Amino acid sequence: MVQGVIVRRVQARDLEQINGIAHAMLREEYSLELFTHLFERAGGSFMAALIGDSVIGFVLSVPLTSRTMRILMLAVSEENQSRGIGKMLLEACKNHSVSRMMNEIVLEVGVDNEKAVEFYSRNGFSVVSRIKEYYNDRTDAYVMKCYLPM
Secondary structure: OOOOEEEEEOOHHHHHHHHHHHHHHOOOOOOHHHHHHHHHHHHHHEEEEEEOOEEEEEEEEEEOOOOEEEEEEEEEOHHHOOOOHHHHHHHHHHHHHHHOOOOEEEEEEEOOOHHHHHHHHHOOOEEEEEEOOOOOOOOOEEEEEEEOOO
16 A cells, blocks of 8 residues: 555546546547546446545456456556556456456557556566557557456
């Protein structure tokens, strides 16, 4: 745990702050309407890290199969990186996945995003494949996977 930081399910009032973090930290562009749509459908798979009322990071995941959770997005505001917030969000996602009897999590990350690849590797993920021209800018992505304890 990081002092003063809580992780909880996203609430509607968090969405504008989440959209701002996504805009600043992720390579793809996402609209507030998309986050609203995902919020209405994701339930416990959409979590935020907060200090007080300020959202400082979020993780959004969706079931890919009955046994596999897919992380669509994980982002932490720049000023709060390297403080353990991403790890807290990832652990919350892992715990949620285990509670749903899932045994693995997958995600995609840009091959040029060395910091993120290293972060996921440190937290139990391994590269399992590569997708050519995955992102809008035609950058390739690694598919990374983490097996969960049953």
